[in-house]
Amino acid sequence: MRQLDYFFNPKSVAIIGASHKPEKLGYVIFTNFLGNISERKVYPVNPDTTPILGQKVYRSILQIPDDIDLAVIIIPAKVVPKILKDCVTKEVKAVIIVSGGFSETGEEGKKLEIKLKHIIEGSQTRVMGPNCLGVFDPYTKVDSLFLPRDRLKRPRLGNIGYISQSGSVGSTIIDWLAEEHVGISKFISYENGMDVNECDLIEYLADDKRTKVITVFLEGVIDGKRFIKVSKKASKKKPIIILKGGRSITGARAVASHTGALAGSTKIYSAVFKQTGLIETRSWEELFDCAEAFSTQPLPKGDRIVIVTDGGGFGVLATDWCERQGLQLPEPSEELKKKIRKHIPAYGSLHNPIDLTGDVTSERYKIIMEECLKSKEYDGIIAITLFQVPTLNSDIVDVIGDMKKFNKPILCCSAGGDFSQKISKALERKGIPVFETPQRVVKAMAALVEYKRWLSKS
């Protein structure tokens, strides 16, 4: 077992600061663990030893008659050093410090955090946080998020690993992913990163079998040299997509009062990401758009993309973004045109985008897409599928889903109301992601191409 495993699959957990009051964070976290895995023992710790939900409460972690793999600490900052000492004495393997009030608050807090560092020095105890949400693992049901489940849903099982330096960015997106039915392998919010930091976590997820793609929201890096080394190695194993907060000067100042990290120069960061094969995005939407593409699609062999569309204007917008993102849109060869010409009406277009027009049928999508995928002319397809046209039946879902057999990336773009969204969801259940705007679908395809290039170069 690797040391960080204890954060994600502990046999025994102590909740230090487990509360009797349902509105308290310590109550939410305790109930997250309660009875979700029968083999796991959960011990509430609180100076008030009145039972919580019928469970015996311990005055101190030292009194628990069992080894503890994971302790979650949610108590006022000033008491944390004493409690962390107890954890070290107890030889706890992993500690998540949820409590805030450390380096993010200024000089006093910084001193307190350094004190914590000294406490664990030389011990076997690893610490996540402080000032963090900790871990959510849908496979092992570890869940130290203090946000109640009726307010913040948890995503389903999946293969996207998600590391966030920010709890708010982390948890908000977790809720959004759950709503969008996107699955994850692990979520980690490590915030101040006094011990376990982005380098440890990238390294860990790079070797995690359940994780196919790693997403990172980063505000600053503590050890630049190690970050470069770790990222370079990890990005050869699987794609790593990154969003950097604090890119602007005022943003960097905001980072300082948020996690206490040094945001550093934007240009340096972008250069480092490029050099180490990390895929940089500009918003959290883009971060997870790209993640969905990697999560579900094979890598393209090259950058030759074909756009098929039933809406000319959407085709035009996608074309604009392909050029911006450096994707090639070669015209179909005369041979390919000959094959598809008779299936496209005269008012359509045989160029690239191939315009199937607003009276498209599922059959037309099928023939054109199959011919393009079978040909050696294209490495991937962007299919714009505006489902509102009256001639399109719901068998379009099976038609496009079936294209996966060609083992080339297929990404769809569609938008609209109820009717359209229902078909999009069905398509996503078949493993074809659907994006709302041309900009977003193109960026996701470009990420696949960029990563393939990186792998070929390195």
Add this chain to the structure above:
Amino acid sequence: MRQLDYFFNPKSVAIIGASHKPEKLGYVIFTNFLGNISERKVYPVNPDTTPILGQKVYRSILQIPDDIDLAVIIIPAKVVPKILKDCVTKEVKAVIIVSGGFSETGEEGKKLEIKLKHIIEGSQTRVMGPNCLGVFDPYTKVDSLFLPRDRLKRPRLGNIGYISQSGSVGSTIIDWLAEEHVGISKFISYENGMDVNECDLIEYLADDKRTKVITVFLEGVIDGKRFIKVSKKASKKKPIIILKGGRSITGARAVASHTGALAGSTKIYSAVFKQTGLIETRSWEELFDCAEAFSTQPLPKGDRIVIVTDGGGFGVLATDWCERQGLQLPEPSEELKKKIRKHIPAYGSLHNPIDLTGDVTSERYKIIMEECLKSKEYDGIIAITLFQVPTLNSDIVDVIGDMKKFNKPILCCSAGGDFSQKISKALERKGIPVFETPQRVVKAMAALVEYKRWLSKS
């Protein structure tokens, strides 16, 4: 009555190509008009005079015993010239040609379109299209969209005017707006623009009392000089937000086979938009994000923005985008800090972003936002309201809605699942738009600031 009024509020309508078969476009369009306004007469025209849905069918428009304000033509391209001649003879005021097969298909089609132009020369008949969707007006219920309502919803009454050169971009967004409960004043898809074009429509909406903000999706401009003149004048009356398709070289080629327009140089277009006070956006999401802001908010006096947030990471991301968009984020003055300090916990932040932290209450939002709005230090607020935090009650909707009394723009940012979306919707019903990402909320605020600057300059 201005001439274009007949497109939007006709007393009598002929549907030429009204069909007996429910799957046909001509049937959908006919039923859109049927019985929705009792004072309006609707006449189906078809060589097969079997009644449609009990309505008498006319062999030709010339046989209708009534004046016709609006004719909608949905018949094969080659028959259109003859029918348009009939319309001119009948002195029809406004004609929407839905049929495709004209300049968008190449040389032959171009000739046919020129023929149409000659037919209406010197007459009082104005033509929209060909190859277009035509008009949807939620106030007068004119609806020539051939997309069935169970597939494509229609938006509610509102004050956003929407001109689209593309039917697919137009209709897809119409469906999306309906889903998002965003109201519009008028929607027009004019596509090939052989007669009525973007200039006529911008001019018309600039004087339309129900339209507060104009949105335009444009692929190319036919008369550049007039466009500049019209835009300059119109943008002094109300904000005009624009998305240009075919900005790239390959995109321009795609435009040619879509609407037959010349896409022109990107740089020239962007320069023209700037010079005429048009607000340019990069995606259709941005287009309507900005429109929602103008639709609901007063203009800011200047560019001094304050961000209040309950999530540090979201605050950092918003800060980055403010700098990119040229918005100022001044620190609160010592005087203002003194007023708000005691309401923010020590682990929060009194800089800008003001970090209210994850244990924020509605009361805290109320006090801080009110102090900021009352002060003379800020021209607008970006409120990041991550509703998942356990301490926040649903009265946050009333608290923020109530801030409108200060007459400064307030835009919110929130994301997540069910719970969070429900509160966002409630807030939007109070007239405060909520955006999913920091990038989007900042762009919308920047558009307000940009337009205010344009008004002050010109």
